[in-house]
Amino acid sequence: MPSILIIEDDREQSQMLSDYLSGEHMEIITCPTGIDGLTLLRDEPFDALILDVGLPDIDGFEVCRQVRTFSQLPILMLTARGDAMDRIIGLEIGADDYLPKPFNPRELLARLRAILRRTQHTHQSSALRFGRLEIHPDAHAVYLDGEMINLTGYQFDLLSVLVNHAGRVMSRDQLMDALKGHELESFDRSIDVHISRIRGQIEDDPKKPRRILTIRGTGYVFARQQD
Incomplete structure (x- = not known):
């Protein structure tokens, strides 16, 4: 079931889309502002974003730029x-498709399914596989035995750093430096707390980890060879 975020300040429009897409077996989350939408996108895994240009705080173009x-x-x-230049700008800054209002919900559904199919193919080809664990960098998604793992944006970034240095021991300082865009998260022993939470999601037995190993007195290493 695809998870879709709708950033739309028109409550009636947002509710209509939510009801319609939920009826098409999609999980829908709605948000009325760009700032709150960006927070959700950084912290939660979604499969696609439906983004209104006219938002009350920052416009959809700026949201799109930041997401990218x-x-x-x-x-x-x-x-x-209906200005064609708006469509051009949207596509140039990274939107996958553009639909002017008013629109037919069936057309929106068709366009949404089309971009989901395209990106699914891309994500599958770029996936990193370690035994039963799959990491999809573009989609910010992690799967274990085909089931999506629920990680926050920070935890996904932390796991990605370890994966990108698989087989290499990373100290806490190195990890915090790599994650310096998350200043509020990276301090003291917070790395240990987040590692523990990640293990709780991806390890068969978090007390006896086989994927993220602790190197006593040094740091952590992501094991290359896994089940």
């Missing part, structure tokens, strides 16, 4: 404006 600094999540932009 940390994710390749599929974006379908909506606008009440």
Whole structure:
């Protein structure tokens, strides 16, 4: 069941889309502002974003620009404006598709399914596989035995650093330096807390980890060879 975030300040429009797409076997989360939407996107895994251009705080173009600094999540932009230049700008800054209002919900569904199919193919080809564990960098998604693992954005980034240095011991200082964009998270022993939470999601037995190993007095290492 695809998880879709809708950033739309028009409550009636948002509710209509939520009801319609939920009826098409999609999990829908709605948000009325760009700032709150960006927070959700950094902390929760989604399969696609439906993004209105006209938001009350920052416009959809700015949301799209910021999303593209940390994710390749599929974006379908909506606008009440019919200016062709808006469509060009949206696509140039990273939107996958663009739909002017008013629109037929069936057309939106068709476009949404199309970009989900395209990105699913891309993500499958770029996936990193370690035994039963799969990491999809573009989608910010992790799967164990085919089931999606629920990690926060910070935890995904921490796991990604370890994976990208698989077989190499990373000290806490090195990990915090690699995650310096998360200043509020990276301090003292917070790395240990997040490692423990990640293990709780990806290890068969978190007390006897086989994927993220502790090197006593040094740091952590992501094991290359796994079941």
